[in-house]
Amino acid sequence: MKKFKAGLFGLGVVGSGVYTALKQNEKYGISIEKIAVKNINKQRDFDLPNGILTTESDEILNNEGLDFIIELINDPEEAFGIVKKAFEKGKSVVSANKKMVALYHQELFELSEKHGVKFFYEGAVCGSIPILRLLDQHFKSDTVKSLKAIANGTCNFILSKMVSENQDYDSALKDAQDLGFAELDPYSDVSGEDTRFKLAIMIYHAFGIFVHPNKIPLQGINFLDENLVQFAQKHQLKIKLIGEAHNINDKIKAKVEPQLVSEKQNFYNIENEYNGILVDAEFTAEQFVKGKGAGSFPTALAVLSNLKDLKYNLAISKSSVKKEIEYSNEAEKEIYFLAGFNDEIPEIEILDREDAYYIVNSDIYHLEKIKKKHPNLYWVKISQDIYEKINAVLNNLKLR
Amino acid sequence: MKKFKAGLFGLGVVGSGVYTALKQNEKYGISIEKIAVKNINKQRDFDLPNGILTTESDEILNNEGLDFIIELINDPEEAFGIVKKAFEKGKSVVSANKKMVALYHQELFELSEKHGVKFFYEGAVCGSIPILRLLDQHFKSDTVKSLKAIANGTCNFILSKMVSENQDYDSALKDAQDLGFAELDPYSDVSGEDTRFKLAIMIYHAFGIFVHPNKIPLQGINFLDENLVQFAQKHQLKIKLIGEAHNINDKIKAKVEPQLVSEKQNFYNIENEYNGILVDAEFTAEQFVKGKGAGSFPTALAVLSNLKDLKYNLAISKSSVKKEIEYSNEAEKEIYFLAGFNDEIPEIEILDREDAYYIVNSDIYHLEKIKKKHPNLYWVKISQDIYEKINAVLNNLKLR
Numbered sequence: 001m002k003k004f005k006a007g008l009f010g011l012g013v014v015g016s017g018v019y020t021a022l023k024q025n026e027k028y029g030i031s032i033e034k035i036a037v038k039n040i041n042k043q044r045d046f047d048l049p050n051g052i053l054t055t056e057s058d059e060i061l062n063n064e065g066l067d068f069i070i071e072l073i074n075d076p077e078e079a080f081g082i083v084k085k086a087f088e089k090g091k092s093v094v095s096a097n098k099k100m101v102a103l104y105h106q107e108l109f110e111l112s113e114k115h116g117v118k119f120f121y122e123g124a125v126c127g128s129i130p131i132l133r134l135l136d137q138h139f140k141s142d143t144v145k146s147l148k149a150i151a152n153g154t155c156n157f158i159l160s161k162m163v164s165e166n167q168d169y170d171s172a173l174k175d176a177q178d179l180g181f182a183e184l185d186p187y188s189d190v191s192g193e194d195t196r197f198k199l200a201i202m203i204y205h206a207f208g209i210f211v212h213p214n215k216i217p218l219q220g221i222n223f224l225d226e227n228l229v230q231f232a233q234k235h236q237l238k239i240k241l242i243g244e245a246h247n248i249n250d251k252i253k254a255k256v257e258p259q260l261v262s263e264k265q266n267f268y269n270i271e272n273e274y275n276g277i278l279v280d281a282e283f284t285a286e287q288f289v290k291g292k293g294a295g296s297f298p299t300a301l302a303v304l305s306n307l308k309d310l311k312y313n314l315a316i317s318k319s320s321v322k323k324e325i326e327y328s329n330e331a332e333k334e335i336y337f338l339a340g341f342n343d344e345i346p347e348i349e350i351l352d353r354e355d356a357y358y359i360v361n362s363d364i365y366h367l368e369k370i371k372k373k374h375p376n377l378y379w380v381k382i383s384q385d386i387y388e389k390i391n392a393v394l395n396n397l398k399l400r
Numbered sequence: 401m402k403k404f405k406a407g408l409f410g411l412g413v414v415g416s417g418v419y420t421a422l423k424q425n426e427k428y429g430i431s432i433e434k435i436a437v438k439n440i441n442k443q444r445d446f447d448l449p450n451g452i453l454t455t456e457s458d459e460i461l462n463n464e465g466l467d468f469i470i471e472l473i474n475d476p477e478e479a480f481g482i483v484k485k486a487f488e489k490g491k492s493v494v495s496a497n498k499k500m501v502a503l504y505h506q507e508l509f510e511l512s513e514k515h516g517v518k519f520f521y522e523g524a525v526c527g528s529i530p531i532l533r534l535l536d537q538h539f540k541s542d543t544v545k546s547l548k549a550i551a552n553g554t555c556n557f558i559l560s561k562m563v564s565e566n567q568d569y570d571s572a573l574k575d576a577q578d579l580g581f582a583e584l585d586p587y588s589d590v591s592g593e594d595t596r597f598k599l600a601i602m603i604y605h606a607f608g609i610f611v612h613p614n615k616i617p618l619q620g621i622n623f624l625d626e627n628l629v630q631f632a633q634k635h636q637l638k639i640k641l642i643g644e645a646h647n648i649n650d651k652i653k654a655k656v657e658p659q660l661v662s663e664k665q666n667f668y669n670i671e672n673e674y675n676g677i678l679v680d681a682e683f684t685a686e687q688f689v690k691g692k693g694a695g696s697f698p699t700a701l702a703v704l705s706n707l708k709d710l711k712y713n714l715a716i717s718k719s720s721v722k723k724e725i726e727y728s729n730e731a732e733k734e735i736y737f738l739a740g741f742n743d744e745i746p747e748i749e750i751l752d753r754e755d756a757y758y759i760v761n762s763d764i765y766h767l768e769k770i771k772k773k774h775p776n777l778y779w780v781k782i783s784q785d786i787y788e789k790i791n792a793v794l795n796n797l798k799l800r
Contacts, residue, residue, distance in 0.1 A: 021541055028541075128684040134530065141421055141428075141704050142697075263663055266690065274686075283697035284528040286674075288690035290666065297542075297683035304541050312712060 007060035010072035017300030076100035094306040096123030102197035106210040120306035128298030129291040135205035142281040148244040151198040153273035154189040192220035199243035219257040223378035227356040251328035259381040331363040340376040407460035410472035417700030476500035494706040496523030502597035506610040520706035528698030529691040535605035542681040548644040551598040553673035554589040592620035599643035619657040623778035651728035659781040731763040740776040
């Protein structure tokens with residue numbers, strides 16, 4: 001069998017995992033010939049052959065002997081430049097750069113088609129969970145109705161600690177940083193932006209349309225406070241940051257926001273750094289997948305599975321996309337727990353109110369508008385089911 | 401792109417789904433040219449081209465123009481004869497016949513290798529859940545430590561009804577039959593045999609060894625009674641029929657038996673006809689998948705995904721199997737709820753006893769031996785965690 005040769009960009013957490021796995025497992029039949037890094041002299045805890053490292057990306061990109069490129073650097077713009085050039089040189093690419101894929105998704109596809117090369121990025125979304133593969137391969141003959149995901153381990157870890165162990169947001173975040181889950185600058189995680197990148201990518205694989213992440217409305221977890229935690233604990237609920245997208249009459253509606261979940265829901269048991277994804281499709285009905293969403297080995301394994309796809313010359317085919325499907329900038333009205341405001345909030349349908357919070361009926365675009373005047377405002381979605389259960393409890397208390 | 405031609409055996413629930421999907425979706429690029437059925441004149445609720453049906457399997461097997469064979473009949477021995485002949489004729493096969501695959505697994509692999517053809521059967525295990533694909537593709541570079549599955553929708557439906565709606569076994573079974581989940585002869589489902597076929601198949605994809613299903617010890621749900629249901633309800637537990645396999649120091653230990661599960665476990669939320677599979681691997685850690693395990697469309701989709709594998713000429717590679725791994729006829733001691741006996745049971749370590757049941761410390765092979773003398777005996781596994789929780793409750797009651 002033909003032995004394949006690859007060039008690698010980036011030798012960080014994931015890159016090291018990929019390099020080590022390919023080296024230890026001859027069976028893959030893929031060897032890394034050259035690795036582009038920022039600093040050749042950096043101390044590394046594994047041996048490298050002399051001369052394999054370079055700081056010149058062109059040494060890899062111009063090397064005619066390489067079959068494909070593995071792109072595992074952090075910076076999305078720099079990564080895009082590398083991938084683009086690789087495509088132009090006729091080389092297929094595997095990447096795990098969610099931000100690059102989300103920001104340049106359509107362009108990357110068009111470029112790869114133009115140059116007749118392949119582009120895979122399973123590692124960009126939810127680490128070891130092969131969600132893009134599932135959406136592509138298994139739902140090809142089905143129609144996805146909705147997609148919901150806990151896609152950020154840092155947020156989920158913080159929310160687990162806040163609800164189960166009564167930690168406040170800052171101390172839970174510090175724990176996550178100490179354990180290496182959260183970046184020193186956790187903004188992208190806790191603002192929900194990271195979840196939104198992944199959701200935007202998944203939307204393409206579920207519904208066949210490209211959506212720029214900025215078009216998806218967003219509420220992170222960085223404003224949640226003890227008012228919410230007490231409310232959740234009182235009603236035996238948990239808090240999860242969920243990205244979701246629905247196909248409603250060929251309009252794709254998407255958002256990222258915290259939600260209250262009950263023990264009846266699949267998401268209830270997704271704790272700490274785990275990710276979970278629920279896909280509802282016409283024929284297959286609900287499918288739920290849970291696994292580790294990040295980390296060196298889980299992500300490296302996803303990269304390796306894509307290298308195998310390249311070896312076997314697989315393709316992502318979206319030929320069956322219905323022309324009518326389009327992204328919608330509207331949202332359904334839902335029930336929300338609303339807190340973090342100081343003054344009265346006008347023009348909102350209040351279902352219930354306490355000193356520190358409202359229960360309202362609103363939609364995320366309206367809430368985003370209100371937030372402009374109330375910067376600490378936050379909202380958490382309450383499903384109809386849960387609202388009815390809470391209401392029954394409250395009415396019961398009042399009747400007594 | 402080349403248009404592929406296939407011959408189909410069987411036009412039942414799954415066969416009809418596959419035929420209809422391929423006909424409606426030109427994009428698959430696969431056409432069914434000939435269909436072997438038992439009865440040509442049977443009334444069917446969809447149109448068929450004149451002359452596509454035949455009762456002569458050789459009309460398909462000897463047809464040089466066909467690229468592959470889709471085998472979807474019920475009888476495992478007859479199916480094996482067809483598949484074997486197809487291999488000899490140099491044709492690759494997709495099947496969804498779990499019993500055939502489980503009973504002739506190794507032989508089928510050796511024959512397909514000998515004749516240089518492919519053999520895929522994703523539809524044989526857990527319908528729409530692509531568990532074999534997951535085990536093959538994603539865990540190729542990892543080491544699977546254990547595998548646990550709710551793999552039979554009929555049993556799960558019956559157990560859901562017994563615990564949540566207080567139905568007795570017979571009435572729950574009747575409901576399952578009325579709804580079309582259970583066969584008129586439900587023995588293979590409720591005895592656990594069906595789960596065991598699927599577990600045997602999964603063991604190969606998880607650990608790389610062939611195990612005859614008869615080697616896996618088995619306890620079904622057909623003896624469970626109200627003693628267990630009351631016990632489960634009292635402790636807020638659910639009952640699930642679980643097939644599991646563990647790699648313990650390169651010895652694969654497997655069994656199928658009912659287990660008590662608590663709300664902390666992923667299996668707790670698998671209700672009615674759903675299936676769920678938990679895979680624990682060294683690098684990826686826990687992965688959990690839930691979905692519909694049977695039915696026309698879910699299974700047809702799995703078959704279609706395999707047809708795509710054939711088109712792209714994929715292979716299942718098990719070249720990396722460690723030579724030392726072997727099946728073990730031993731089981732660990734576990735805690736069991738034991739009931740359905742009339743006389744005292746000798747030679748068993750009893751941890752707790754009530755009139756109608758014991759809590760014992762034993763292993764499934766020992767329990768199988770005891771069952772020979774007590775035909776209505778049944779056991780249900782209690783995990784260490786749950787046992788400790790139950791014990792705390794009981795001790796608390798005694799202290800009062």
